[in-house]
Structures are given as structure tokens and as C-alpha cells.
Amino acid sequence: xxxxxxxxxxxxxxxxxxxxxxxxxxxxxxxxxxxxxxxxxxxxxxxxxxxxxxxxxxxxxxxxxxxxxxxxxxxxxxxxxxxxxxxxxxxxxxxxxxxxxxxxxxxxxxxxxxxxxxxxxxxxxxxxxxxxxxxxxxxxxxxxxxxxxxxxxxxxxxxxxxxxxxxxxxxxxxxxxxxxxxxxxxxxxxxxxxxxxxxxxxxxxxxxxxxxxxxxxxxxxxxxxxxxxxxxxxxxxxxxxxxxxxxxxxxxxxxxxxxxxxxxxxxxxxxxxxxxxxxxxxxxxxxxxxxxxxxxxxxxxxxxxxxxxxxxxxxxxxxxxxx
Amino acid sequence: xxxxxxxxxxxxxxxxxxxxxxxxxxxxxxxxxxxxxxxxxxxxxxxxxxxxxxxxxxxxxxxxxxxxxxxxxxxxxxxxxxxxxxxxxxxxxxxxxxxxxxxxxxxxxxxxxxxxxxxxxxxxxxxxxxxxxxxxxxxxxxxxxxxxxxxxxxxxxxxxxxxxxxxxxxxxxxxxxxxxxxxxxxxxxxxxxxxxxxxxxxxxxxxxxxxxxxxxxxxxxxxxxxxxxxxxxxxxxxxxxxxxxxxxxxxxxxxxxxxxxxxxxxxxxxxxxxxxxxxxxxxxxxxxxxxxxxxxxxxxxxxxxxxxxxxxxxxxxxxxxxx
Numbered sequence: 117x118x119x120x121x122x123x124x125x126x127x128x129x130x131x132x133x134x135x136x137x138x139x140x141x142x143x144x145x146x147x148x149x150x151x152x153x154x155x156x157x158x159x160x161x162x163x164x165x166x167x168x169x170x171x172x173x174x175x176x177x178x179x180x181x182x183x184x185x186x187x188x189x190x191x192x193x194x195x196x197x198x199x200x201x202x203x204x205x206x207x208x209x210x211x212x213x214x215x216x217x218x219x220x221x222x223x224x225x226x227x228x229x230x231x232x233x234x235x236x237x238x239x240x241x242x243x244x245x246x247x248x249x250x251x252x253x254x255x256x257x258x259x260x261x262x263x264x265x266x267x268x269x270x271x272x273x274x275x276x277x278x279x280x281x282x283x284x285x286x287x288x289x290x291x292x293x294x295x296x297x298x299x300x301x302x303x304x305x306x307x308x309x310x311x312x313x314x315x316x317x318x319x320x321x322x323x324x325x326x327x328x329x330x331x332x333x334x335x336x337x338x339x340x341x342x343x344x345x346x347x348x349x350x351x352x353x354x355x356x357x358x359x360x361x362x363x364x365x366x367x368x369x370x371x372x373x374x375x376x377x378x379x380x381x382x383x384x385x386x387x388x389x390x391x392x393x394x395x396x397x398x399x400x401x402x403x404x405x406x407x408x409x410x411x412x413x414x415x416x417x418x419x420x421x422x423x424x425x426x427x428x429x430x431x432x433x434x435x436x437x438x439x
Numbered sequence: 440x441x442x443x444x445x446x447x448x449x450x451x452x453x454x455x456x457x458x459x460x461x462x463x464x465x466x467x468x469x470x471x472x473x474x475x476x477x478x479x480x481x482x483x484x485x486x487x488x489x490x491x492x493x494x495x496x497x498x499x500x501x502x503x504x505x506x507x508x509x510x511x512x513x514x515x516x517x518x519x520x521x522x523x524x525x526x527x528x529x530x531x532x533x534x535x536x537x538x539x540x541x542x543x544x545x546x547x548x549x550x551x552x553x554x555x556x557x558x559x560x561x562x563x564x565x566x567x568x569x570x571x572x573x574x575x576x577x578x579x580x581x582x583x584x585x586x587x588x589x590x591x592x593x594x595x596x597x598x599x600x601x602x603x604x605x606x607x608x609x610x611x612x613x614x615x616x617x618x619x620x621x622x623x624x625x626x627x628x629x630x631x632x633x634x635x636x637x638x639x640x641x642x643x644x645x646x647x648x649x650x651x652x653x654x655x656x657x658x659x660x661x662x663x664x665x666x667x668x669x670x671x672x673x674x675x676x677x678x679x680x681x682x683x684x685x686x687x688x689x690x691x692x693x694x695x696x697x698x699x700x701x702x703x704x705x706x707x708x709x710x711x712x713x714x715x716x717x718x719x720x721x722x723x724x725x726x727x728x729x730x731x732x733x734x735x736x737x738x739x740x741x742x743x744x745x746x747x748x749x750x751x752x753x754x755x756x757x758x759x760x761x762x
Contacts, residue, residue, distance in 0.1 A: 143584040194547060198540040217521040217587060220543060224517060225580045227550055228573055235569045242565060246558045250551055257548045261466040264540060 118168045120161065120426055126174065127160045130182045134229075146210045146222040147229070150189045153205045158434065159292045160185040165427045166296030166310050169419040177299045180245060183233035184292045187253060190226035193219050195260060199347065203340060227253075237299075244298055252291040259284025266350040270373060277355050278319065285325075286318025309417045316410035317431055323403040324435065326351035330387055331396055336439045342383030348373050352402065353395050354386075360393055407435055441491045443484065443749055449497065450483045453505045457552075469533045469545040470552070473512045476528045481757065482615045483508040488750045489619030489633050492742040500622045503568060506556035507615045510576060513549035516542050518583060522670065526663060550576075560622075567621055575614040582607025589673040593696060600678050601642065608648075609641025632740045639733035640754055646726040647758065649674035653710055654719055659762045665706030671696050675725065676718050677709075683716055730758055 131151050136144040160181035167177035195201075196209040197219040203209060211219035234249050235242070262280040266272045290311040297307045329344040330353060344351050354369075361369060372386050390396065410431060414424060454474050459467040483504035490500035518524075519532040520542040526532060534542035557572050558565070585603040589595045613634040620630045652667040653676060667674050677692075684692060695709050713719065733754060737747060 137581070140581055140584045140588065142588065143581060194543055198543055216539075220517055220521055221580055221584055221587075224547075224550065225577060227547065228576050228580070231554060231569075232573045232577075235566065235573055238566060242569075243558065243561060246554075246565075246569075250555045250558055253551050254548060254555075257544055257551070258460070258463055258466060261463045261544055264544075265463065265465065 117172075117423060117426065118164065118174060120165075120430060123161045123164045123168075123174075123426075124157055126164060126178060127157050127181060127185065130160075130178050131185065134182070134186075142214070142218060143222055143225055146193070146214055146218055147226050149213070150193055150204075150210055150226075151186065153207055155185075155189070155205060157185060158430070159188050159288060161430065162289065162292040162314065162427075163296035163299075165430065166293040166302075167300035168296075168426075169306075169417065169423055170297070170300030170302050174296075174300075177296050179233045179236040180295045180299060181292075183230045183249065184288070184295065186226055186233065187230040187249075188288065190223050190230060191256060191260070193223040193226065197223075198260070198264060201343070241298065245295060248291055248294060248298070252287050255283045255287045259287075263349075267348050269350070270370060271358060272350040272355055274352075274355050274359065277350055277352060281319060281322040281352075282315065285322040286315045289318035289321065290314030303418075306417050306419075309413050312413040313410050313417070313427075313431075316406045316413060317434070320403045320406035320410060321434055323352045323399055323406070324437070326353050327396060327399050327403070328437075328439070330390060333438055342379075342387070345383050345386045346376075346379055352399050353390055356398050357390055357393050357395050360395075360398075361389070365389060365393065403435070407431070440495075440746060440749065441487065441497060443488075443753060446484045446487045446491075446497075446749075447480055449487060449501060450480050450504060450508065453483075453501050454508065457505070457509075465537070465541060466545055466548055469516070469537055469541055470549050472536070473516055473527075473533055473549075474509065476530055478508075478512070478528060480508060481753070482511050482611060484753065485612065485615040485637065485750075486619035486622075488753065489616040489625075490623035491619075491749075492629075492633075492740065492746055493620070493623030493625050497619075497623075500619050502556045502559040503618045503622060504615075506553045506572065507611070507618065509549055509556065510553040510572075511611065513546050513553060514579060514583070516546040516549065520546075521583070521587060524666070564621065568618060571614055571617060571621070575610050578606045578610045582610075586672075590671050592673070593693060594681060595673040595678055597675075597678050597682070600673060600675060604642060604645040604675075605638065608645040609638045612641035612644065613637030626741075629740050629742075632736050635736040636733050636740070636750075636754075639729045639736060640757070643726045643729035643733060644757055646675045646722055646729070647760070649676050650719060650722050650726070651760075651762065653713060656761055665702075665710070668706050668709045669699075669702055675722050676713055679721050680713055680716050680718050683718075683721075684712070688712060688716065726758070730754070 134151070136148065163181035163184055164174045164177050167174045192204055193210050196204055197211040197216060201209055202212050210222065234245055237245055259280055259282070262276070263284055266280065291314070293310040293314040294307050297310045302310070326344065329351065330342065332341055334341045357369060358366060369386065369389055372382050375382055411428070414427060417424065457474070459471065486504035486507055487497045487500050490497045515527055516533050519527055520534040520539060524532055525535050533545065557568055560568050582603055582605070585599070586607055589603065614637070616633040616637040617630050620633045625633070649667065652674065653665065655664055657664045680692060681689060692709065692712055695705050698705055734751070737750060740747065
């Protein structure tokens with residue numbers, strides 16, 4: 117059984133060995149830059165760990181794991197541009213360090229680079245992996261589209277929100293696991309259970325992300341605290357708050373949604389309202405529910421508890437993360 | 440043997456039958472919009488015509504032809520945003536009709552949609568088509584990167600320019616033909632000759648485009664005349680002009696390159712200099728050289744002259760186009 121730190125080493129070596137043409141360097145430097153920033157590498161790790169449930173040697177899954185890591189970083193590059201986010205993992209985002217066009221074009225190049233890694237598979241596995249990749253990446257774009265649309269809407273239902281984060285975040289977690297399972301040789305039932313584990317873990321993960329944006333520690337979070345509040349992001353916290361607020365609290369919240377010129381005050385006031393309404397606990401509770409669903413699905417995967425240990429500890433750690 | 444108008448019908452039906460999810464409509468509407476605009480559909484036509492050299496029934500090549508047409512339109516969507524172009528084929532460009540983020544995200548979705556069409560192939564052909572697609576699309580991004588870099592440089596050599604248009608324009612024409620040849624069952628030599636035909640046709644086509652940008656008829660060209668001059672695009676015309684200009688003409692040209700506040704005057708003055716230097720003839724001559732190379736390569740393809748007739752007339756027509 118492979119450990120998480122062994123998995124990370126394999127991924128980091130893989131990233132290190134990606135071959136880039138020397139020219140044009142302005143196209144390839146931003147790709148190297150974002151791929152070498154200190155991300156958690158959860159997604160490629162999930163691919164390797166899922167494969168490892170069925171095969172001791174995970175080397176066959178490395179290319180697919182890299183495809184997902186490259187794709188994930190491509191979405192960050194384009195999303196940061198679309199969301200006008202200055203920082204990513206504590207460093208300057210690509211469109212700020214270079215410019216908008218660089219982020220667009222290097223991003224496009226990364227998307228094709230991800231496909232190049234998926235294309236390294238052959239035989240029967242190639243179309244299966246490719247179709248999963250095609251479908252999942254399209255869903256992720258749909259999720260980002262909803263996320264952006266929600267910013268300009270004053271109210272979003274919890275159901276709409278959950279569908280959005282399923283598309284934007286959870287399907288990639290599910291697909292990374294399923295990819296590893298396919299390469300490892302899992303049967304279809306196990307593939308589905310691992311996907312289900314990933315979907316629920318992803319939903320829990322995103323609600324956790326919403327919590328950290330408000331209640332995280334800026335020195336370790338890697339993004340500015342309150343960023344979601346400032347751009348009126350319809351997070352689980354905001355939607356819950358609008359649902360349980362009384363009339364005057366709701367009016368106050370809606371008023372802050374229309375205020376864009378006093379950033380610090382806005383963050384403090386909205387956070388104070390969340391505190392009054394005990395929103396952090398509510399979000400945590402929902403997060404825990406998804407986490408339990410995730411673990412139930414993982415328990416149904418046919419491998420032994422011992423074999424699933426690394427995946428389970430990773431899931432646990434994600435739920436207790438600070439960044 | 441299939442006629443060009445039959446080919447167009449097949450492609451238009453194919454585009455018409457692309458299935459889009461209903462939601463989120465803001466993601467999919469711009470894709471429908473750009474794909475239904477009046478493009479010449481040259482690239483997918485080349486795929487079908489190349490296939491038709493080896494198989495009477497071109498239906499097997501339709502998915503790949505659509506992949507290229509979708510990819511081509513994706514590049515227009517992102518390039519128009521990067522180049523800040525307001526019009527495309529006489530209509531408002533996507534980032535102007537909607538907004539920048541829509542152009543980014545719908546474009547990304549289109550790129551994956553193109554891959555979905557390539558992914559419809561199976562067996563041995565899938566990895567071959569996929570690798571050609573991966574390599575070519577990456578080269579196209581490199582070409583766009585050089586094109587953008589050149590705008591901020593005062594001088595670009597003819598060699599650099601030709602490498603840029605090879606990457607940005609010609610490799611796609613070559614790859615569209617090669618794709619059709621692969622699907623039709625051509626041997627490797629024919630695949631290469633058709634690719635070579637495409638590369639040279641593409642180079643001729645792009646020089647023609649540079650000519651039309653200055654000397655075209657705005658009512659049929661679909662873009663504003665002089666657009667390249669205004670954004671200091673290093674076209675074949677500008678590079679040739681800088682090469683043959685005397686000292687004072689060169690100083691005048693460089694002066695106009697640094698002037699951005701008098702658009703109409705700039706277009707007129709630069710065009711007048713081109714006329715003095717007989718740049719249009721020089722460009723036409725170079726275009727004709729590439730065209731002849733293209734025809735020589737096509738002549739070496741093993742099919743009969745009769746079978747190659749439609750491809751040859753298409754190439755001829757492209758050289759005499761007005762838009």
C-alpha cells in the first residue's frame with residue numbers, strides 16, 4: 117500500500133518532468149509557474165490512491181493524475197481571470213503577474229496539455245478515460261458559469277447552490293477517483309462507489325472552502341479572507357443566512373450585497389451577521405453530513421479497510437484543513 | 440466524387456445537429472451563435488474532400504470535420520477577445536455581444552466540445568487523430584502567442600513572420616486535410632503530401648488575408664479595413680515595406696507605428712506608403728509562390744486529377760476570394 121507522501125513524491129516528480137518547448141517562453145512560463153506553486157495536489161493524489169486499491173504499482177495512473185492536475189490548474193488560471201482574483205495559493209495570480217491575454221492563451225495551452233496526458237493511454241482504456249474527461253470538464257465549465265451568474269443574482273436557492281458546487285468542484289473529485297479506479301481495473305460498481313465518495317467529499321470540501329473564506333486564517337489560507345463576501349459570492353453561508361434571517365437581518369444582508377465601496381466594513385458586518393445566526397455551525401453540520409455520505413460510499417468499495425486507510429485519512433484531513 | 444456544395448450541406452447539417460444542453464444557456468448560446476455565423480467552412484470541407492479522395496462515402500469523416508470547425512471557431516472567440524476585435528464575419532464578436540468572461544468560458548467549453556467530436560472515433564484511428572489534434576492545436580496557440588508578441592515589437596523578420604503564420608494558420612489547414620486522409624485510409628506518403636499541400640495553401644491564404652485587410656472591400660470582407668494597420672500587426676505587407684523602404688519612408692512608417700490617436704489618417708498614410716513601394720504586388724507574388732508549392736504537393740498525391748478536382752478548385756477559389 118502506498119502512503120500519501122509517496123503519492124505526493126510521484127506527482128511532484130511527474131510535474132517536474134513535464135516537457136515544455138523552449139519557445140515561445142511567454143506561453144509556457146505561466147504554466148510552469150502555476151504548476152510549481154504550492155497546491156495540495158489532492159486531485160492527482162486521489163487518482164493514484166484509487167488506482168492503488170487495485171494495483172500495487174500506480175505508475176500506470178501517473179499520466180492521468182497529471183492530466184487532472186494540469187486541468188485543475190488550468191481552471192484556476194481562467195477562473196482567477198474571470199473572478200478578478202489577485203492571489204492564488206498566496207502568490208500573484210497569472211493574469212496579474214503577466215496579463216489577461218497571457219492567462220487566456222496559456223490556459224488554453226494547458227487544457228490541451230491535459231489532453232496530451234490523457235492521450236498517452238491506449239487500447240480500450242483510452243476512449244473510456246477520454247469520455248470521462250470530456251464529460252467532467254464540460255460540467256466544470258457549467259459550474260463556473262452558474263457560479264458567475266449567481267454573483268449578479270440577489271437570491272439563489274440552496275438547491276441551485278448545491279448543483280453549482282457539484283458541477284464546479286465535486287465532479288472533478290469524483291472523476292479523479294474514477295479515473296484511478298478505471299486504470300487500476302476496478303469493476304463498474306466500485307468505479308461508481310468511488311465516484312460517489314468523490315462527489316460527496318467534493319461537496320463537503322466546497323462547503324469547507326466557503327467556511328474558510330470567512331473563518332480561515334489569512335496567513336495559511338492563501339487567499340484574502342472575506343473575498344467571497346466582497347464579490348457577493350452566493351456561498352453556502354450566505355444562502356443559509358438569507359434563509360434563516362429575520363426581516364431586519366435579511367434587509368441588512370441585502371443592503372450589504374448592494375454596497376461595494378466599503379470592503380473592510382462589509383466583511384466585518386456580514387461576518388457579524390453570520391455569527392448572530394450561527395451560520396458557521398449550520399455549514400459545518402451540512403459539511404459533516406456530506407462527509408458521512410462520502411465515507412459510507414467508500415465503505416462499500418470492495419477493498420479492505422486497511423487498503424482504504426490512506427484514502428480515508430486524506431478525506432479526514434481535508435475536513436480538518438486550515439487552507 | 441463529392442462536390443463542394445454537397446460537402447457544405449453535410450457540414451451545415453452536422454453543425455445544425457450538434458446537441459447542446461439547455462442550461463446554462465449563457466454558456467451554450469454564444470457557441471451556437473458563432474457556429475451559425477456565415478463562415479466559409481473551408482477547414483471542415485478540406486477534411487471531407489481529403490477523405491473523399493480515398494472513400495466515396497465521407498460520412499465517417501464528418502465528426503472530425505466538425506471537431507476542426509468547432510476548434511477553429513473557438514480560436515476566433517478567444518482571439519477576438521485577445522485582439523479586442525469588435526466584429527467577426529460582419530457580426531458582433533462574442534465578447535462584445537456578451538462579455539469577456541462569456542467569451543473565455545464558452546470558448547473553453549467549445550475546445551472540449553471539439554475533443555468530444557474527435558473522441559467519437561474508435562480503435563486505431565482514435566490515438567492517431569487525437570495526437571494530430573493535440574499537436575496542431577498547441578502549435579496554433581504558439582502562433583497566436585507570437586502574433587501578439589509581434590504587435591509590441593517594432594521590427595519582425597520575414598522568417599519570424601512566416602513561422603508565426605505557419606503555426607497560427609497553416610498547420611490547421613494541413614491538419615484538416617491530413618485528418619480526412621487518415622480517416623479515408625490514405626498511406627503515410629499521401630497523408631504527408633496533403634499536409635504539405637495544406638501548409639503551403641495556408642501560408643498563401645494568410646498572405647492573402649493580409650492583403651485583403653488593406654485592399655479588401657469592407658462590404659464583403661466582414662472585418663474593418665485597415666484593422667491590422669491600426670493594431671500595428673506585423674503583416675507580410677508591413678514587414679516587406681520595412682524591408683524595401685528608403686530611410687525617410689522607413690522613418691515615416693515607424694512614426695505611424697507609434698501613432699495611435701488618428702486611426703483614419705494612419706490607415707490612409709500607411710496604405711499610401713504600401714502603394715508607393717508596390718507592396719501589394721510583392722505580397723501577391725509571394726502568395727503565388729506558396730500556392731504553386733501547394734499545387735505541386737497536391738499533384739504528388741496518388742489520386743487521379745479528376746478526383747482531386749474539387750480540392751484544386753477550392754484552392755483556386757481561395758486565392759481569388761474577396762473575403
